[in-house]
Amino acid sequence: EEPIVIHVGYAAIGVDNRPYSEGTSAATARAGEYLEKEFANDPNIKIEWTFFKGAGPAVNEGFANDQLDFAYQGDLPSLIGRATGLKTKYLLASGARKPLYLAAAKASGIKRIEDLKGRKIALQRGTNGHLAAIKVLAAHGLNERDVQVVNLDSAGTVAALTSKDIDAAFGDTQLINLAAKGAADIIYTTKGDDPRFGRNAGVIGRQAFIEAHPEITQRVVDAFVKAAKWSSDEPNRPALFELWHKSGTPVPILEEYFSNDTLAYRNSPLIDDLLVSQYKEQAVKGKEFGLIRRDVDLNGWFEPKYLNSAIERLGLKDFWQSYGADGKPHAS
Amino acid sequence: MTSSTHIEIRSVTRDFQVNGSKLTALDDISLDVAEGEFVTIVGASGCGKSTLLRLGAGLDTAYDGSIAHAGKRVTGPSLDRGIVFQEPRLFPWLTVGRNVALGLENAGLGKAEKKRLVEEHLELVGLSAFADAYPHQLSGGMAQRAGIARGLVNRPNVLFLDEPFGALDAITKTRLQDELQDIWASERITMILVTHDVEEAAYLGDRVVVMSPRPGRIREIVPVDLPRPRDRTSAALSKIRNRVLESLGTTTKAGPQQSPGVPSKARKVAGLRSAIAAAG
Amino acid sequence: MTSSTHIEIRSVTRDFQVNGSKLTALDDISLDVAEGEFVTIVGASGCGKSTLLRLGAGLDTAYDGSIAHAGKRVTGPSLDRGIVFQEPRLFPWLTVGRNVALGLENAGLGKAEKKRLVEEHLELVGLSAFADAYPHQLSGGMAQRAGIARGLVNRPNVLFLDEPFGALDAITKTRLQDELQDIWASERITMILVTHDVEEAAYLGDRVVVMSPRPGRIREIVPVDLPRPRDRTSAALSKIRNRVLESLGTTTKAGPQQSPGVPSKARKVAGLRSAIAAAG
Amino acid sequence: MTVALSARFRRGVTLPVLLLAAWEVSARTGLADPRFLPSLKDVALTAKREIFDNGLFAELGFSLMRNIAGFWIGTVLGIALATLLALSRPADRLISPTFNGMKQISLLAWIPLISVWFGFGEQAKIVFVALAAFIPIVLNTYEGMRSAPADLIEVGRALKFTTRQRILRIHLPSAMPSIATGVHLGLIYSWLATVGAEYFLAVGPGIGGLVIAGRERFDMALVMVGVFVLGLVGFSLNRLAYALESYLLRWRPRRT
Amino acid sequence: MAAFFEAAGDAGIRMARRRRSRVVFGVAGLVLPAALLGFWWVASAKGWLAEQILPPPFIVYETARDMIASGELLFHAGVSLRRVMIGFAIGSLAGLCLGIAIGLSQKIEDYVKPLFLAFAQIPTLGWIPLLMLFVGIGETLKIIIIAKGALVPMTLNTCSGIRGVLPKYVEVGEALCFGRWQRLRLIVLPGAVPSIFTGVRYGLTHSWTSLVGVELLASSEGLGYLLVWGRQMFWLDTVIVAMIVIGLVGFAMDKGLDRTEMLIQRWKRQEI
């Protein structure tokens, strides 16, 4: 039997360029070596992780060149890949319902989202935070043109907020960090708000690989689901944050990031109606806002077969709550 | 003129463009040089001597007419035809020894053989002590001698020399003239040497070609039918020297705009210094 | 020697490093040149003539001893002291006319005045037709003449000339010698001229300085007590020429490693060509 | 040349010392926001931590290896291409326009293609670094080769130099000063690219991570440590190049 | 091989061939781009590279056409051109001055060069936080970074060009008592022209390169932004259009530089 290297990509990177990430079950799988353990007894199968600074786009390129077999990727980049005709399958949710934060510079006078009108706002275009931000703005009667958008990456955002070059910024854990240091104020988060404002992400597989190696695919998904299960067990909360800390993100930040959310809610791998409808909406919105140029056909993209079989075999049916397209829990 | 024609120059004309207007450097030059002959060329500054040598060496092929070497048309440079340039043209990044060794680059000799030849030629031109010096450490005459060594070391069939001894003192010059003549005599190299020293031209040449300037033409060819070794102080040589000088003199008169022109220029400019002094 | 000392060279020694060993180019040279005097210098190739001129012009200050101009120590170049270099050193990026005009760059003259001076000096050296040509379009002798024009145009107080006529034909050379002498006579410029042409040295100089090589020393100073204008063919001049030649000859014998050395070198290398032929 | 080495060293450190002093003063007096300009002490402590706890030197080693490998490849290929372009008119006319167009395109724009051909790993980074060195070396070598003195070229023709000899004996040596400048630029830009590669290509060990991390954590002390190390290494590489250059150019008459 | 490396030095032949060769070689310059285009065509037709990575030429053509028609391309190109021009002008001028200063004075070199080299080696990424503190994230920041891109090559090339001027020419200036300015204008600069132009060339290249980095940083317009944005959005056709425009503009600038250099170095034209 010929040796196989399974190339797994991750559309993010740890602090210090550490090849780790945090906040998702995929990050748990990486840090806890779930895949490696899964194939520990198969000397012919090797796992190779690649963490991408360039995030989403680099992952798409990797898929296009057959350089990646599986990858964790945010919603907008994966939809963009899908729109350009990449042959991929969506295998399971990972890092779904991630919150988005809005921080205002000290003394900017911004207290509410409505105050953003006409101000200089940083966000990182083309990432899943971009679409989420637009939705949040829209919910408060603003569109992208009502504010001055500055396209900044997360490090640039931090520096610009600190030096008050911008008035506010949409972002992620880096904003919690900044607020903790007293350099900015978090004035809004999607957490606790309408779950439809949240961002989604998942593990994507390359179709050709899946078709060629269905059994391996199943075992990969099994491993991810095991990681999701462990990440969803509340008693593991301290251990989980400790594991994710390998990425360099301080534990208190993670605690804040996951406060008021159950681990199971955030780490659910389910491809439920909420998730599917969210992706569908992103696709429509993405096109509307000019981020995606073609219609995205999502039919047949979601491939829950492996996920379901894993859940079945691992006895995790009903372990995670599934939600309807309206954001309400399914009364299953 | 005992042997056959070695270098055959026929109706050669060479024009240059200077500021958009044509300058005829050589006009309808014809000259046959026999194998083993020693031809010297004299002529006013700018009359086309260097141009002619470059054509003969095959370095310049944009001329009308024809040039042949041993019956074959010259279409480019060849190791059979060597040239010593008017300026030394040493490679500044090579030591003197390595500069001379360039002449043997394509001689197909062994390393030891090359080394021996280079050393011998450095000694010939009195530069043994400077084998490892760089060109910028040489005096003008020393650089010229290094150039001569480079031209000689390969012993070409035909050697063109462009004022090779121009920057040398009388004694060194005399010595090197004799060395050159000895080499020529023993190896039967066909030599074509440009010089401004009429004595040198008469002393070394079988024939002295006198050129007239712009357009460069052959005014006269003065044969030197004297046996060798020649006596530098002999009356016969002196007579020939005078013939050549005379010929040069008329030549210059024939092209007045070429020579420094009006003899009394100095007087005309004499007042300048006071003008400058007044202005300063 | 009617006027006071203009250039005073006292116990000047100049050493160079060549390959880590010391080379004494000038050894304890002392020479006084009177105001308006015309001194010529002859000596074997590499004996330090150019080095001496560069010191006098203030271009090289790394020597022992002292050099003064009009009583003031020479610490660097000055417009009062001009120099014509051994090689023409024309700037390739300037036309001939602009190259000559460089000499007036700091003369403080008006544009029209400058233009006139440049034109006159170009005519003086017979290059009027080439005012707009670039240096690479000149023949060797033409470039040298342009260099002379650049040196003369500013009419310095003292002019150092390093073999200025070396690349010129006999006729042009004779003319330019006379022009130079006329300028010298009418403007009383102190001139120090290096040459390899012993006749030229005797014809032009009030005194002829004969140098001996490595270490460069003044062997003898031959006074030329002949009235001007001089007759080039006079017996008196010829006598002086011979004196100088003789002095040079002994000079050269005194420093054998300098001169081309063993006279029969050619014969020693005679077998080389066959060696090359065999190898090729 | 009479200036003693120690005097030159003293001169060389003058500005940096002044700069450091100005920095320390503005940090202490609160003239500058300490979040942007940390105090020297902070930087020193951070440096100590990075060296002793976080294996800074090992990371540096990775970057250096990558840099040197890429630099060599870029230099050799650059000199080769420049030689071809400078000495062959057909090649010049054929290739130069395209090269001149392509060289304008940012290194970053090549990343997708580089990762297609060379993957995400070490190879791709080395290619990226090589590309950064390649362009200045091609340009400078080309210029140098083209300005070989015409009279020496003619000597080569008279001596029937082969193409090889012509290149080795005339064009390369006369292009040497120019190539040296190209090498200096190549060193500078390949070192920048070494860091860039760590930023733009997939993750791996290396010193660039330090600056990136500092930037991302907004830890300016860490950024400064990175900046110091990067500057120091680049500077040392350049000093080495200077030593080599003055050896290769020893034939040049010294300035007086 | 020997024929391919046609000797650079045969004045006559050169001159005679000049007119004909200009036409021939003008076309020759298009051969390689045409070949690349052909290869691209075949590669995308045969699917050697994924369509997402290398979209077929006609798609790129259509994208370009649309972007031109909408005025989008011109707008982005205009923004970038302006930034590059300003940044490049500042950087290259500063580099010229610095290069001259370092090239002419050993003292200045001793003082400035070590610091300069160390600075040159530090990635812009590291500077940005500090720079932002001083100049904000606006246009100034971008222009400073672009200027730095031009500064380094310009300085080093000017400096080495000046150092390379032959001492024999410098000495003529000394003998004629040239002042600093005369020495610069009449000897040093003309002698250093080829090297300086190489600096200008690479400086320009590097300005463009920095532009992309800068527009990646904090911008919503310009060719660099198109490149980065296009990649982010996986619109490789847009990326390629931006690349081609950058290449073309750069190429045109290069040609302009060639012409200028030729004009300045008139004396060389006839030499070979």
Ligand SMILES: Nc1ncnc2c1ncn2[C@@H]1O[C@H](COP(=O)(O)OP(=O)(O)OP(=O)(O)O)[C@@H](O)[C@H]1O
């Ligand atoms: N820059 C230098 N470095 C080392 N040695 C030098 C340098 N310049 C001159 N020399 C040496 O000094 C000696 C005298 O040189 P100089 O140029 O003064 O001779 P010269 O009398 O002018 O000779 P020529 O008549 O050949 O021009 C020579 O041996 C030469 O090698």
Ligand SMILES: Nc1ncnc2c1ncn2[C@@H]1O[C@H](COP(=O)(O)OP(=O)(O)OP(=O)(O)O)[C@@H](O)[C@H]1O
């Ligand atoms: N490359 C060139 N371009 C234009 N004109 C040239 C070129 N080379 C030579 N000439 C012209 O051709 C004429 C003859 O030049 P050439 O060098 O052959 O003279 P020469 O007889 O060697 O003179 P000299 O004794 O001064 O060295 C001169 O008028 C010169 O200006």
Ligand SMILES: O=[N+]([O-])[O-]
């Ligand atoms: O994959 N993302 O860039 O979010």
Ligand SMILES: [Mg+2]
């Ligand atoms: Mg000549």
Ligand SMILES: [Mg+2]
């Ligand atoms: Mg001399």
